[in-house]
Amino acid sequence: MKNRKDIIINHQFENKYKSGYPLLHKEAINNLGDLKQEGTILRLTNEKGEFLGIGFYGLQNKGYGWVLTRKESEEINKEFFQRKISKAIENRASFYQSTDTTAFRVFNGEGDGIGGLTIDYYDGFYVISWYSQGIYTFKEDIIAALKEVVSYKGIYQKKRFSTDGKYIEEDDFVTGDRGEFPIIVKENGVNFAVYLNEGAMVGFFLDQRDVRKTIRDKYAKGRKVLNTFSYTGAFSVFAALGGATKTTSVDLANRSLGKTIEQFSVNELDYEAHDIKVMDVFKYFKYAEKKGLSFDMMILDPPSFARSKKMTFSVAKDYKNLLKEAIGITSKSGIIVASTNYSGMNMNKFKGFIDAAFKESGEKYELLEEYTLPDDFRTTNTFREGDYLKVVFVKKM
The missing domain is CATH 2.30.130.10 (PUA domain)
Structure with missing residues (x-):
């Protein structure tokens, strides 16, 4: 009880x-x-x-x-969670019917009525993420509810909270069949290798689906693309498939090299025709400036906060300067894809950063289009902070 x-x-x-x-x-x-x-x-x-x-x-x-x-008589039990998850599944019916996209969000926290809980789908496998010890105490009821609502190959979980300042490490597997990793999923027809058993991150971020498609379908053709904070190179893969002449992926994490090579390879792309750099993005900007490099498309999707041995980066304080560095090596008529998942600012404030960066750089620009979260990342009007993603396509004039 x-x-x-x-x-x-x-x-x-x-x-x-x-x-x-x-x-x-x-x-x-x-x-x-x-x-x-x-x-x-x-x-x-x-x-x-x-x-x-x-x-x-x-x-x-x-x-x-x-x-x-807000119903005083409603009990918080397995039946409660089953109702919420069933409704969420119903709202994603079109995603389940797609053959081009086999990875998406099934349950998005407070947007689906339960804050601190997300559930993602990867070609028959489900991944539950717990964002507090509090929601984790409902684990048995929530897992039982999910098992009654969906058919599945296997269920995994991720603890996204810490105890005594340390993240709890344990086997991510819950029930069903263990996956043979990597699992190859599709997003708008593009292959991605995902690992559900390697900690919090599985290999790519589902919330950028619409942005990646737009890069491939509308902007990549014939362009040299720089993908900063590239993680496993998802933007680079979409740009290459969209006809980019060359992509350069830059990320400080050592794992980014092998992971990016893998994502190119599962799409039968020659990764050796592209550059993959393991280095600090700001150092790469200085390197590119020194070598006289310029790019026709720049992708800026940094973490909200990051720390390296020599510096810290936060979107709130440093995004404008990051943009200024990017503007300096973006060619005339080049496209900058400015993105942040920082929930502490709205789209208008983010556009203010963009405006200030261009003005301080002495350059003009045109706003082309903007994106927030895709449809499977449901939000609620009563919690605006939940619609955290802000992406703006900008053309340097």
Whole structure:
């Protein structure tokens, strides 16, 4: 039986939660000291004792837990999770029917009604990601609910939370058949090698699907492409398949070399016709400038925060300077794909960074098109922060 606790919402935040806001913030809870054990079921009331919602206590970088329902009589049990997952599956029916795309998001946290939980699909395999100890305490009910709703080859899990400052490492396999890795999945007809048993990252990010397709179908042909913070080279593969004359992939992680070679190879592309650099992106910019290199397409999709031995990078502080460096080696009429998954800014602020970078560089530009999350990454209007992805295609004039 789950622990239960009444929490009192400060009157300043009462209307916010009445309107459907799902994330529990520290400053919104009057009796924060009563919260002891993650996974505790929370009954939210206002300062007059009037019911506001039912949620759970779960610490993550975003807040202190999530509201799950505004029905006072609704129990948080296997049947509750089964209803939520069933609805999410129903909303992705078109994805399941596709033969060109066999990897997508099935359940997207608060967008599907359960904050701190995501479920992804990889050609018959499911991967559950837990973002707090709190949501993880519902593990048995959620896995049982998923097993009743879908047929599957196998189910894996990823713990995306830490205990005592350290991530918990354990076998990611849950049930079914263990995959023979890599599993080859498709995205808009392009092959990707994914590994569900190698920690938090599987090999590529599902949320950039529409952007990669646009690069391939509209912008890559005949261009020299620089893909920075390239991870396993997914953008580079799409650019090459779209007719780019050459791609250069740059990432500081040693693993990026072998992983990028693999992604080129599973698409029968000659990786030796392209450049793959294991080095700091800012150092590469200096190298390119010194060598007089320029590119017709620049892809900038850095992590929100990164640290190397000599420097730290954060989107909030450093994206403008990153753009300025990129502008300097982008050819006239070249395309810059500016992207961030940092939830702490909206699209207008992000466009402000782009505008400032071009103005400070003494260059003019044209905004071509923009993207946010694809349809399988469902969001809710009551939680704007959940629509975290911002991508803008910019032409240097």
